[in-house]
Amino acid sequence: MDELAQDGFKSLMGNELATLWRSLIESRIGMVLPARQHQLFEQRIVKNMAQYALDATSYYQLVCKDKAEWQRLAESLVVHETSFFRHTPSFELVEQYLVKANKSVKLWSVGCSTGEEAWSLAMLGDRFAMYGYEVLATDISQQVLLTAKEGVYLARKAEQIPARFRSGYGTALGQHYWQIAEHLKSNVFFRQFNLMNVVGLPFRKLDIIYCQNVLIYFKKFDRRDILNALVKCLDIGGILVLGPGEVLEWRHPQLKKIEWSGTLAYEKVCI
Numbered sequence: 001m002d003e004l005a006q007d008g009f010k011s012l013m014g015n016e017l018a019t020l021w022r023s024l025i026e027s028r029i030g031m032v033l034p035a036r037q038h039q040l041f042e043q044r045i046v047k048n049m050a051q052y053a054l055d056a057t058s059y060y061q062l063v064c065k066d067k068a069e070w071q072r073l074a075e076s077l078v079v080h081e082t083s084f085f086r087h088t089p090s091f092e093l094v095e096q097y098l099v100k101a102n103k104s105v106k107l108w109s110v111g112c113s114t115g116e117e118a119w120s121l122a123m124l125g126d127r128f129a130m131y132g133y134e135v136l137a138t139d140i141s142q143q144v145l146l147t148a149k150e151g152v153y154l155a156r157k158a159e160q161i162p163a164r165f166r167s168g169y170g171t172a173l174g175q176h177y178w179q180i181a182e183h184l185k186s187n188v189f190f191r192q193f194n195l196m197n198v199v200g201l202p203f204r205k206l207d208i209i210y211c212q213n214v215l216i217y218f219k220k221f222d223r224r225d226i227l228n229a230l231v232k233c234l235d236i237g238g239i240l241v242l243g244p245g246e247v248l249e250w251r252h253p254q255l256k257k258i259e260w261s262g263t264l265a266y267e268k269v270c271i
């Protein structure tokens with residue numbers, strides 16, 4: 001298959017417009033659209049163009065200036081796959097940090113998707129943080145945040161929660177669903193936040209930043225800028241928990257690598 005045929009963008013719109021779409025997506029959400037998604041993306045654009053009776057160029061111009069249309073398109077681009085306690089060793093590391101904490105702990109789930117990661121952190125906080133905890137959970141997608149806040153999941157998703165947490169932190173809702181316990185909800189705050197706005201990051205003195213399966217979609221330099229900004233948000237002694245293998249060739253003078261098997265995590269040791 002030649003390069004042109006593989007690239008849905010080019011076959012529909014020609015090189016120039018394809019390049020414009022790519023840079024719009026990269027500059028707004030940092031995402032480098034994987035080749036396998038090109039055709040899907042193209043189909044969505046064609047559908048939207050037909051809906052508004054616009055040609056390719058006019059639809060591109062509409063997306064550039066209309067915030068709501070951009071958000072609708074962006075929702076369809078991002079990958080939301082997630083699960084409770086997705087990466088066991090990382091959650092074990094968080095658990096031991098919480099056990100040792102001698103103050104209230106502030107955690108951030110970065111790119112929280114439908115909330116499973118944030119609720120998993122909250123279960124650990126509730127069980128092990130002796131002086132209290134708060135979980136901030138952010139994502140660019142408004143749709144996933146609605147699900148996250150509601151805290152209702154398919155019962156088979158809840159089976160991923162270790163048995164020692166499942167019964168205390170949720171209940172069955174009918175035959176097919178499971179809902180998060182009400183008492184966890186007052187400690188978890190979901191907000192829409194685009195990681196491309198790192199310059200204005202409003203979060204400070206956090207103790208645990210949990211950022212997995214998000215940065216893999218970003219360009220190398222955006223990834224570096226975001227990581228550097230995340231470090232600024234950490235308190236001294238706080239930890240940054242990344243996905244193993246997700247970040248290569250990045251060092252930061254304020255961080256020390258934590259030796260915890262199967263994880264990629266750092267402690268902030270100075271400012």
Ligand SMILES: C[S@@+](CC[C@H](N)C(=O)[O-])C[C@H]1O[C@@H](n2cnc3c(N)ncnc32)[C@H](O)[C@@H]1O
Pocket residue numbers: 028029030031078079080081082083086110111112113114117138139140141144193194195196211212213214
């Ligand atoms: C694959 S999910 C990962 C969910 C969770 N962290 C996990 O590891 O299971 C990636 C999430 O990152 C979010 N995301 C992608 N680009 C983003 C951006 N620029 N700002 C904030 N969130 C973003 C997506 O909406 C999606 O929900």
